[in-house]
Amino acid sequence: MATATVERSNKIKLTSSRIVFNIISYVFITLLAALCVLPFVMLISGSFSSEQAIRFNGYSILPQEFTTEAYGVIFKSPEKVLRAYGVTIFITAVGTILGLFLLTMTAYVISRQDFKYRNKISFFFYFTTLFNGGMISTYIFYIQYLHLKDNFLALILPGIMNVFYLLIMRSFVNTVPTALIESAKIDGAGEFRIFVQIVLPLLKSGLATIGLFMALGYWNDWYNAMLYMNTETKFPLQYMLYNMLQKQQALAAIASQVGIKVENLPSNSLKLAMAVVATGPIILFYPFVQKYFVKGITIGSVKG
Amino acid sequence: MKKHGFVYEFKKNKALFFMVAPTVLLVLVMSYLPMSGLVLAFKNYRFDLGVFGSEWNGLENFRYLFQSGAGWLITRNTILYNLLNLITSQGLAIVVAVIISELTGRIFKKITQSVIFLPYFISWVIVGTFVFNIFNYETGVLNNIITAFGGEKVNVYSMPGVWPWIICIFNAWKWVGYNSIIYIAAITSIDAECYEAADIDGANVFQKIWYITFPSIRPTIITMLLLQVGRILRGDFEMFYQIVGNNGQLYDATDVIDTYVFRSLLTNSNFGMTAAATFYQSVLCFIIIMVVNQIVKKVEADYALF
Numbered sequence: 028m029a030t031a032t033v034e035r036s037n038k039i040k041l042t043s044s045r046i047v048f049n050i051i052s053y054v055f056i057t058l059l060a061a062l063c064v065l066p067f068v069m070l071i072s073g074s075f076s077s078e079q080a081i082r083f084n085g086y087s088i089l090p091q092e093f094t095t096e097a098y099g100v101i102f103k104s105p106e107k108v109l110r111a112y113g114v115t116i117f118i119t120a121v122g123t124i125l126g127l128f129l130l131t132m133t134a135y136v137i138s139r140q141d142f143k144y145r146n147k148i149s150f151f152f153y154f155t156t157l158f159n160g161g162m163i164s165t166y167i168f169y170i171q172y173l174h175l176k177d178n179f180l181a182l183i184l185p186g187i188m189n190v191f192y193l194l195i196m197r198s199f200v201n202t203v204p205t206a207l208i209e210s211a212k213i214d215g216a217g218e219f220r221i222f223v224q225i226v227l228p229l230l231k232s233g234l235a236t237i238g239l240f241m242a243l244g245y246w247n248d249w250y251n252a253m254l255y256m257n258t259e260t261k262f263p264l265q266y267m268l269y270n271m272l273q274k275q276q277a278l279a280a281i282a283s284q285v286g287i288k289v290e291n292l293p294s295n296s297l298k299l300a301m302a303v304v305a306t307g308p309i310i311l312f313y314p315f316v317q318k319y320f321v322k323g324i325t326i327g328s329v330k331g
Numbered sequence: 332m333k334k335h336g337f338v339y340e341f342k343k344n345k346a347l348f349f350m351v352a353p354t355v356l357l358v359l360v361m362s363y364l365p366m367s368g369l370v371l372a373f374k375n376y377r378f379d380l381g382v383f384g385s386e387w388n389g390l391e392n393f394r395y396l397f398q399s400g401a402g403w404l405i406t407r408n409t410i411l412y413n414l415l416n417l418i419t420s421q422g423l424a425i426v427v428a429v430i431i432s433e434l435t436g437r438i439f440k441k442i443t444q445s446v447i448f449l450p451y452f453i454s455w456v457i458v459g460t461f462v463f464n465i466f467n468y469e470t471g472v473l474n475n476i477i478t479a480f481g482g483e484k485v486n487v488y489s490m491p492g493v494w495p496w497i498i499c500i501f502n503a504w505k506w507v508g509y510n511s512i513i514y515i516a517a518i519t520s521i522d523a524e525c526y527e528a529a530d531i532d533g534a535n536v537f538q539k540i541w542y543i544t545f546p547s548i549r550p551t552i553i554t555m556l557l558l559q560v561g562r563i564l565r566g567d568f569e570m571f572y573q574i575v576g577n578n579g580q581l582y583d584a585t586d587v588i589d590t591y592v593f594r595s596l597l598t599n600s601n602f603g604m605t606a607a608a609t610f611y612q613s614v615l616c617f618i619i620i621m622v623v624n625q626i627v628k629k630v631e632a633d634y635a636l637f
Contacts, residue, residue: 044535044536044537045535045536048433048536048537049434052430052433052434053434053439055426055430056427056430056431056434056439056443056447057443059427059443059447059507060442060443060446060447062504063446063447063449063450063504063507063508064446064449066461066464066465067449069461069464069472070457070460070461070464073464081470082469082470084475085469085470085471085472085474085475086464086470086471086472086475087472087475129353129354129357130354132350132351132353132354133350133351133354135350136347136350136351137351139347141344142344142347143340143344144340148351148355151355151358152354152358153637155358155362155363157561157616157617157620157621158366158613158616158617159362159365159366159613160362160365160366160367160368160369160609160613161368161369161592161609161610161612161613162568162589162592162593162596162609163368163371163592163596163602163605163606163609164365164366164367164368164369164371164382164606164609165365165368166596167365167368167371167382168364168365168367168368168382169365171378171381171382172364173360184357184361185361187354187357188354188357188358188361188362217346218344218346218347218350219346219349219350222350243452246454247453247454247455247456248454249454249455249456249569250568250569254596265454265456266456268456268457269456269459269573272456272459272460272463273576276463276576295470298460299460299464302456302457302460305454305456305457306453306454306457309452309453310452313445313449313452314445317445317448320448320451321448321512324509324512324513324516325512325513325516327513328512328513328516328517328551329516
């Protein structure tokens, strides 16, 4: 009897504070989620709005005077966009595949308990996160000594060795039973063969996780392109988009100073349509790949 | 003991050495060799003479950097921005993680979590577009709202004072999903028995959060803070550059070491001064992280980074 009353009084107390907590929580999280999604909605709506409407009313949540004109302009002469897409896909594919292979192989070696120098080599990689040459030295070194100016390698190589991904990959590799490697060795398999034929197939979810992180990095990279690429035909998507936006902002600033009519500038909706085209694939894949990112971050945080 | 020297080890694990060689070489060339370029801080750089051919000029570069006032300004900005961003973005992430972990509506949780994580996936170029869409004078959302309520249009791009807040909001916005995943992982690993015991003792939800959740995720919070403190002199170049752009009016309020250095690269001027800035950024960062880690090791060894 006594315990029953205690429990009941607990429940009453619980529910009243629960209700307060739930109201605050649902409102807060809903507002935050809305703030996270709103810019995307405006971006997409803007890209489907008519130019006059944007100029007159500014951007809005719903499309104004719905039109696909901006997309029509992009796809009327699609060479530029398609080429930038091609560059980005090429960089992303080559960088991710090459990087994934090299990084996983490294993670495998430094996770081998019988490899004496594994800690020293791990530290060799880790040290680069503590200390580096900085922007100027790196830039001069890549240009003057490695001759990477206008070379696709300048977009690919910097993304290959990420120490954070290496650590995550190492904890994936650690889940492969040592006995499996030992027995393959006894059967006379070489180290490289063991890695390719036995370890790699067991790392599917690790490869998917790190591969997606790498692909996202390559897809969104504009910084390396800005530093190292000169030729417009070699610009990846994000940098091409950036250039376009810069031109418009610069022109708008000049126009407002000299008093030129704004009509002659590249249009707002075109700009937004380009942004949609550049981000589209990410948004499209997002629902399917999100869980891998969550997994990677979780593993990375456990490692500290 | 002699038998286990490098040669012995190399012979034994030759294949492993070859497997790790490509990345070791890559990091050596791409990360370690450029470190030698830090000597530029003590040189009068001339492109035709290269890094090593240029003449030494002692501490001149540092003297110029700090006498011009730029050195202090960018250092102050970098540190203040990092502190502001650290507190706001981690604070928000912790709050979101605690709330999401407590809520029971499955579908609501799943949808909102996905949406909150979304900003992490887009490039800063797109974020730059958002910022421009919201704040530009002609067609910006902000001015739309203001005029709709009968107010006067404002030109945000000529108001340096508000930019620290704009930058801080967008930084928190972009990282809240990512960081909250880390804290949610930490909260999930808390023993459910703790909460059950608290229920029996009649604790309400706020008390449970305060007395169980917060103390339990303390190690995670400390690790995250440590990681950020180690970067206190590094500005997030991509963020600052895309949000602020080349708006000269805003430089005093928004210039961090990285953007200052980049601009000199762009205009090919003041190389010595900027080399001095990166030198002192790299070295100080290294010292700070070592000192902080050493202190943490003494106080609470488990929380140390390495």
